[in-house]
Amino acid sequence: MNRHALLSCRLRINGASHDVEDVHFGDTLLEVLRDRLGLVGTKQGCEDGQCGACTVLIDGQPVNSCLELAAETVGREIVTIEGYNRRDGSLTPLQEALVRQAAIQCGFCIPGIVLAAESLLAERPDATEDDIRTEMDGNLCRCTGYSSILAAILEVAETRRGS
Ligand code: FES
Numbered sequence: 393m394n395r396h397a398l399l400s401c402r403l404r405i406n407g408a409s410h411d412v413e414d415v416h417f418g419d420t421l422l423e424v425l426r427d428r429l430g431l432v433g434t435k436q437g438c439e440d441g442q443c444g445a446c447t448v449l450i451d452g453q454p455v456n457s458c459l460e461l462a463a464e465t466v467g468r469e470i471v472t473i474e475g476y477n478r479r480d481g482s483l484t485p486l487q488e489a490l491v492r493q494a495a496i497q498c499g500f501c502i503p504g505i506v507l508a509a510e511s512l513l514a515e516r517p518d519a520t521e522d523d524i525r526t527e528m529d530g531n532l533c534r535c536t537g538y539s540s541i542l543a544a545i546l547e548v549a550e551t552r553r554g555s
């Protein structure tokens with residue numbers, strides 16, 4: 393398909409349908425989320441699949457939205473950090489753990505880390521420290537040195553399995 397063709401796309405995002413007009417076939421999901429729908433909680437980092445700042449969930453799986461064509465996500469369930477956040481403003485247990493462990497400095501990486509970690513914990517409730525290190529290696533953080541992020545995710549994993 394011509395990358396410059398204009399399309400109308402109905403995207404399922406955070407449980408609601410969004411009709412987006414005049415989408416170029418080559419537009420990434422990251423571009424549509426941020427520039428067309430104002431969902432700027434999804435961060436724009438390297439735009440090259442290297443940093444994980446743009447992570448969203450598609451059908452429950454963490455995906456770098458900078459590498460995903462928006463037109464190819466039609467019919468799939470997309471969750472961004474706005475959809476993950478509680479409407480009353482309270483923090484989820486994972487967000488509380490990140491705060492408690494002082495794992496947030498500039499915060500740029502955190503939306504992607506939260507969504508990637510929740511997906512990991514849903515699929516691997518028995519995740520060990522090594523599992524978390526391996527599975528989270530696509531989400532970079534330039535501030536914290538990772539140990540506090542790892543501690544927060546491990547804290548939630550251990551709490552959920554009652555150990
Ligand atoms: S902005 Fe998508 S991986 Fe860096």
Ligand code: FES
Nearest residue numbers: 497499533534535
């Ligand atoms: S807290 Fe700054 S990039 Fe992670």
